Amino acid sequence: MGRRVYSFDALLLMKDAGLVAASAAAQVASAARILDVGQARIDAVVVIDLTAIEIASNDEEYDIIVQGSSSATFASDIQNLGQLNLGATEVRQGGAIDSLVGRYELLFSNEQNDVVYRYVRLYTVVAGAIATGINYRAFMAELPRM
Helix, strand or coil: CCCCCCCCCHHHEEECCCEECCCEECEECCEECCEECCCCCCEEEEEEEEEEECCCCCCCEEEEEEEEECCCCCCCCEEEEEEEEEECCCCCHHHCCCCCCEEEEEEEECEECCEECCEEEEEEEEECCCCCCEEEEEEEEECCCC
16 A cells, blocks of 8 residues: 655644754744644644654653644643654553654544644654654645545
């Protein structure tokens, strides 16, 4: 089975390329990136193109989390909508193998427990002896029709 092709819309860019070496919300052009996806439920995918990942000490772990909020500034009411766990086998959840550079797809819905979260962002949690961290670019896309 081949690689899925997603339509890219620059307005749905969630993180531009750049090194992440500490836990933080994702940015585009050095500014926090929060998308307004509207007041209705959406089922979408975040396409993550991972270009570098540091796991040399075997204790590095990275969680890329899609978060939702009813606050346009994420000042309150934050909910985790989906998560991708990356890193070294020694610390990855469930003993998963070492993560490699490449494309990852993170499916999510902005509705959890009958609550629709209008605003979404990416947040990266970084743990371990980090020297360089990870580098990735991510955008949101509509799920392709089957």
